[in-house]
Amino acid sequence: MNAAAGAGRRGRAMRVIAVDYGSARTGIALGDTHTRLAMPFTMFDHLAPHQLVAAIGKLVTEEGAQTVVVGLPLNMDGTMSAQAKKTEDFITGLAAVVTVPIERMDERLTSYHAEGQLAGNFTRQQKRQRVDALAAARILQDYFDQLPPREPPLA
Numbered sequence: 001m002n003a004a005a006g007a008g009r010r011g012r013a014m015r016v017i018a019v020d021y022g023s024a025r026t027g028i029a030l031g032d033t034h035t036r037l038a039m040p041f042t043m044f045d046h047l048a049p050h051q052l053v054a055a056i057g058k059l060v061t062e063e064g065a066q067t068v069v070v071g072l073p074l075n076m077d078g079t080m081s082a083q084a085k086k087t088e089d090f091i092t093g094l095a096a097v098v099t100v101p102i103e104r105m106d107e108r109l110t111s112y113h114a115e116g117q118l119a120g121n122f123t124r125q126q127k128r129q130r131v132d133a134l135a136a137a138r139i140l141q142d143y144f145d146q147l148p149p150r151e152p153p154l155a
Helices: 003-009 049-063 082-095 110-118 124-145
Strands: 015-020 025-032 039-045 067-072 102-106
Touching (some): 025 049, 025 124, 039 049, 039 124, 067 082, 102 124
Parallel strands (some): 015 067
Antiparallel strands (some): 015 025, 025 039
16 A cells, blocks of 8 residues: 555545656646645746756645655556656656655646646647646546545544
């Protein structure tokens, strides 16, 4: 059982940060294991890899996150894509900075679904500013949805 699942089952909420890593933009979402609701939080734009890792490390500390979930962009057949390999390199760098567990979550089609949610409501620039954080929220929501059911509180 992973740490987040164990904490959620015992009634102690854990803060979780999700990352939709990209070479140009990286989306961030926040949530906790009690409510199991993922919310888009922010987006980092065009940071060098070491700057991005430092920014996320700072966010983990500031938000009191106990787990980081990183979306892994696998090919549709489940094999590693070129971007998934870059994401694994990013995870290695992040693991050197944060002391909390880092979990991987299949993120196939999350950006596609995020763009669909924004269709018709925003300009191209506004979509670009929102889609990555929304994709991170989808990754985090998928993570919460796969956790075991919470046990009811003891009477």
